[in-house]
Every structure is written in structure tokens, then in C-alpha cells.
Amino acid sequence: MQPTAANDLVSPDRREEVLAAAAECFMRRGYEATSMDDVADMLGATKGRVYHHFRSKPELFFEVFRRAIFILIREAGVHETGPGTAADRLRRMSRAHILCMMETQAFQRNLTLGVDLYRFGETSEEHKATLEDLMNLRRGYEDAFRRTFAAGAADGSMKALDPSLAMRTLLGAINWVAVWYSPRPGETRAHRETLAEEIVAQVLGGYLA
Amino acid sequence: MQPTAANDLVSPDRREEVLAAAAECFMRRGYEATSMDDVADMLGATKGRVYHHFRSKPELFFEVFRRAIFILIREAGVHETGPGTAADRLRRMSRAHILCMMETQAFQRNLTLGVDLYRFGETSEEHKATLEDLMNLRRGYEDAFRRTFAAGAADGSMKALDPSLAMRTLLGAINWVAVWYSPRPGETRAHRETLAEEIVAQVLGGYLA
DNA sequence: GCGAGGACATACTGCGGAGTATGTTCGCCC
DNA sequence: GGGCGAACATACTCCGCAGTATGTCCTCGC
Numbered sequence: 336m337q338p339t340a341a342n343d344l345v346s347p348d349r350r351e352e353v354l355a356a357a358a359e360c361f362m363r364r365g366y367e368a369t370s371m372d373d374v375a376d377m378l379g380a381t382k383g384r385v386y387h388h389f390r391s392k393p394e395l396f397f398e399v400f401r402r403a404i405f406i407l408i409r410e411a412g413v414h415e416t417g418p419g420t421a422a423d424r425l426r427r428m429s430r431a432h433i434l435c436m437m438e439t440q441a442f443q444r445n446l447t448l449g450v451d452l453y454r455f456g457e458t459s460e461e462h463k464a465t466l467e468d469l470m471n472l473r474r475g476y477e478d479a480f481r482r483t484f485a486a487g488a489a490d491g492s493m494k495a496l497d498p499s500l501a502m503r504t505l506l507g508a509i510n511w512v513a514v515w516y517s518p519r520p521g522e523t524r525a526h527r528e529t530l531a532e533e534i535v536a537q538v539l540g541g542y543l544a
Numbered sequence: 545m546q547p548t549a550a551n552d553l554v555s556p557d558r559r560e561e562v563l564a565a566a567a568e569c570f571m572r573r574g575y576e577a578t579s580m581d582d583v584a585d586m587l588g589a590t591k592g593r594v595y596h597h598f599r600s601k602p603e604l605f606f607e608v609f610r611r612a613i614f615i616l617i618r619e620a621g622v623h624e625t626g627p628g629t630a631a632d633r634l635r636r637m638s639r640a641h642i643l644c645m646m647e648t649q650a651f652q653r654n655l656t657l658g659v660d661l662y663r664f665g666e667t668s669e670e671h672k673a674t675l676e677d678l679m680n681l682r683r684g685y686e687d688a689f690r691r692t693f694a695a696g697a698a699d700g701s702m703k704a705l706d707p708s709l710a711m712r713t714l715l716g717a718i719n720w721v722a723v724w725y726s727p728r729p730g731e732t733r734a735h736r737e738t739l740a741e742e743i744v745a746q747v748l749g750g751y752l753a
Numbered sequence: 754g755c756g757a758g759g760a761c762a763t764a765c766t767g768c769g770g771a772g773t774a775t776g777t778t779c780g781c782c783c
Numbered sequence: 784g785g786g787c788g789a790a791c792a793t794a795c796t797c798c799g800c801a802g803t804a805t806g807t808c809c810t811c812g813c
Contacts (some may be wrong), residue, residue: 338719362660362664363660363664364576364664364665365574365575365576365577365657365660365664366574366577367573367574367576367577368574368575368576397685410591447723448574450723451571451572451574454572454726455571455572456573469650472701485593494749495713496746497742500742500743500746501747502723503720504717504718504720504743504747505717505744506720507716507717507718507719507720507721507723507724508713508714508716508717508720509713509716510716510717510720511712511713511716511719511720512712512716514659514716515712515716521559521607533706533709534709537705537709537710537750537751538717538750539748539750540703540750540751540752541746541747541748541749541750542746542749
């Protein structure tokens, strides 16, 4: 296979393909139930390819997890700073978060798996350390919501609620989207945006002043 | 060991102990990662005991799943019929649901696992059938929320929203409790009831008229 | 008190999956 | 044009786990 222009668009990161396949497998069958052969099969390849890019199964999972958070921070977290009231900013953050749940579902579902692994898993010391880092990333993302709830109480755009609890109920409602959402054939971005808007309208109603 | 009065309180269903241990293990490590030996270890027993009460690992999981739904229906679902407006009933249902998430967390967390197994799992025909039954039970429980949202639009106690979507956002917020909740040492039932009340107040706000 | 069966424990088998060691191919650079 | 390394494929090893076959104890009914 020649390095054509078309290939340059796809192959510069063959590693990405492996990562995406792993995310899909982990979401479908769970972490433990997924074999490295499963990931390879999804790519029409063999284990050799997977192990060439990732040292072990845990590290592969950690990369999926890390990618999931980076996407969330880039798409939703950035809206913490922005124009308007805290309620406005929270609306934009939630809307972007929901779209992430729908469009990068495979990655996002693994966030919950990772948290369980952290809470209960028996892992090596090295893995424990990287898991700690990943949890801090996640906590940092959640803090953006916490702060915005506090800001909303301060600027009067939202009720004065316990920011931590409010963050959890809100994130619960919108994280759950990744659980039940399943893309319909022929669905467009516009459809998803409308749906996201509708969800935000329902969910945020309880927090507004 | 003699069949004393104290033992009669515990042992009439030694099977229950196995079931509870399995729920705990499945929650901690996930379905696949849990070995039958893990379940036995938690009881200070061996596999023999587990296989004496349950034919196979899938059937053990199915029983955990079934129990989880039965608890929800008994504790929360029953409040669908009751006095007051639809909003009142929904409040009682949500409150009970949240308490279930906190107090039977191990069982409830497995509901999500089961749904994934249903959506993606490759199981035998026989297991597929029982999974279908379990999903119908779950759907039936969700329908109670759907109907109550519709009733709320009808009796004017709640906004006229898409009942299905409202059900999903509400259940998302309150199901998520099982994900983050972790009982504090010395916590009493009263603490949990207060917390549940607070969550309901926050979450239901968006749906009320 | 004795036979039977429930409630386990013990000791195996067989397979699937993580990880490894070693080929193999192809493009690139000198 | 040749050698070198990236990007895989192939062919193993070894261990852990589901399931089974069989043994053991204790209790209850008669």
C-alpha cells in the first residue's frame, strides 16, 4: 500500500484506530470481558498490532479513559469561562457535555468503568499512580461544574444549593445520556443538538433562580 | 453447629447470603472479572457452596438483577398509585428510589451491567430469553415513571414534557446516586432520608408546573 | 440408630486469554 | 542497493477460571 494522499489522512495515526476500537469493545463487553484479540478482530488485525502500540491491557484502557476526559474538557470545560451569567455558562457546558455523550459515547462510557476500577480494583502500584492522575483530571472537570453552581448562587442567576450535590445530580442526569442514547440511522448533528437542548431545558429547570 | 434460635434467624436462607455476596462482587469488579471463587471467598466458603445454590455464573447474575428490580418495584413502584397530585406521587417514587440506591447499592448497580449485557452480550438462546424477561420487568418499572409524568401533564401539577425523555433524565439523576454514594461510617437512616429529600427537591424542580 | 438427602468441601479438567519471542514485510535514507 | 527500523503477523507459554465429579458431614424422619 502506497502512502497516498488519502492514506495520509487516515494512517498518520494508526494508533488512533486501535484506541477507538478498544473504546468500542470496552463499552460493549466491559473491561475484563474484552480480550486483546477482540480489539484486534474489530480492526481485522491480530494482537501484534495492539501490543505494538500499547504495552498492556490496563495501559490501553487508561489511554481510553484519558482521551475521554480530554474530550470533555476541550468541548465542555472550556465554557466555564465565557460571557453571560453563571446559568448561561452552565447551560453551554451541559449542552456540550451531552453532545459528547452522544458523539463519543464509546469513550465516555468508560469513565464510569474507570471510577469503579479506582474505587475497588486491585491494581499494581504503578497503575494505582496513573489511576490517581486520571481521577484528578476527572475531579478537575467536575470542579468546573461545582464552581459554576457556586457562581450562580453568587450572581443570583441560580438557586443557592449545595454545589457538590447539585453537580452530582446534574452530571447524573446528563451522564446517563451515554447509557440510553443509541444513534438512529440517518440522524444528523442538528437532531442531536435539538435533543441536547431539550434535555438541558428539562434538567436545568430545577437549579435556576 | 447446632440449629439455635440465632441461627434460625440467619440460616433459613443461606442462599440469600450467596446472592448478596455475588451482588457485592459484581458491583466491585464487574461481571466478567468476578470469579465464582471470589464470591465464595467473600463468604469464607468454597465454590461448592455457590454452585449448590446456583447452576451457573450467568444464572447467579440474573438472580441478582431480578432481585434488584423487585426491590425497586416493591419500594418505589408501589407509590404510583397513591393520594395527591401526580407530582406528589412522583416525589414519593423518587424518594424511595433514591433510598434503594443507597441502601441496596450492590444490587442496584448491577441493573446497568445487565442492560449492557442485553444490548451487546453474546449469550445463549436460553439466557437471551430470561434476559428478555428481565428487561421487560425493568421497562415496566420505568413505565410507572413515564405514566406519572403524563399524569402530571394531565392534572396540571407538572409541565407538559415528553414523558419518555423526562423519565430518562430523572432516572439518570437518581440512578447516578448509586454510582457516587458511599455510606459514611455511623450514618443513620435519617441522614439518608434527609439527603434523599434534598436530591428530590433539586431534581424535581425542573419538571414541576 | 440408621438410611437418606441436603449442604457443603475437595480435587480435578479444559479452555480461553494475557503476554512474549520471533519472524516478516515494506518504506526510507544514505 | 542495502541495511535498518517501524509496523505489524505468527506461534508459542502459562495461568486463572468455569464447570464437574466425587467425597464428607450433619440433620431429620422413622
